[in-house]
Amino acid sequence: MQALLARSPVIPVVAIEDAAAAPALARALLAGGLSVIEVTLRTDDALAAVAAIARDVPDITVGAGTLTTAGQVDAARDAGARFLVSPGYSDAIVEAAEHAGLSLLPGVSTATELMRAQADGFDHVKFFPAVPSGGIGALNAFSGPFPAMRFCPTGGVHSGNYLDFLQLPNVPCVGGSWLTPADAVAAGDWSHIETLAASAAEGRR
Numbered sequence: 717m718q719a720l721l722a723r724s725p726v727i728p729v730v731a732i733e734d735a736a737a738a739p740a741l742a743r744a745l746l747a748g749g750l751s752v753i754e755v756t757l758r759t760d761d762a763l764a765a766v767a768a769i770a771r772d773v774p775d776i777t778v779g780a781g782t783l784t785t786a787g788q789v790d791a792a793r794d795a796g797a798r799f800l801v802s803p804g805y806s807d808a809i810v811e812a813a814e815h816a817g818l819s820l821l822p823g824v825s826t827a828t829e830l831m832r833a834q835a836d837g838f839d840h841v842k843f844f845p846a847v848p849s850g851g852i853g854a855l856n857a858f859s860g861p862f863p864a865m866r867f868c869p870t871g872g873v874h875s876g877n878y879l880d881f882l883q884l885p886n887v888p889c890v891g892g893s894w895l896t897p898a899d900a901v902a903a904g905d906w907s908h909i910e911t912l913a914a915s916a917a918e919g920r921r
């Protein structure tokens with residue numbers, strides 16, 4: 717997971733309604749300089765979108781997000797997902813991901829969940845929902861008892877605050893949906909998405 721997160725300090729989190737548009741969306745993000753994409757398993761077309769990106773845009777690393785059940789793990793792997801993201805911490809998902817041989821970024825928002833993640837050997841976690849759960853203040857507080865843990869804050873992160881998160885020593889990357897606004901995706905406005913991706917890749921607000 718560390719190597720994967722090092723590839724991209726900003727991970728676009730995308731809900732795709734139409735799998736046919738997924739490769740063009742992925743190409744726009746890649747053209748802007750982002751090389752990782754997380755497709756949320758929230759839409760009917762999500763697995764087909766993962767498969768289309770894996771097949772047609774091999775230069776972007778595609779992962780599946782919003783995993784809430786262990787049963788989704790094999791489906792995501794079979795579609796071509798190269799990593800998995802979960803909004804919470806689930807022993808069943810941890811076990812299934814290990815069995816599937818895929819890296820998992822599990823979600824945590826409390827010290828108790830961090831202790832479970834740490835005991836299971838994780839050194840990278842998603843901090844979700846980042847802003848409602850305390851944002852930068854919480855991440856600074858976690859750095860005391862969990863000095864080795866690295867966080868990918870997601871949930872409420874946007875162009876106006878992502879650089880503040882990335883300045884923290886325990887934050888190698890952030891995730892968010894701000895790079896792929898639903899109206900731009902629906903309209904197929906790939907140049908707008910490329911512009912947003914380029915701003916994020918270059919560390920501009």
Ligand SMILES: O=C(O)C(=O)C[C@H](O)[C@H](O)COP(=O)(O)O
Pocket residue numbers: 729756781782783801802803844870871872873891892893894
């Ligand atoms: O679907 C998931 O797996 C989630 O955990 C939630 C997403 O990561 C956030 O919805 C992205 O947050 P926003 O950038 O605030 O839209």
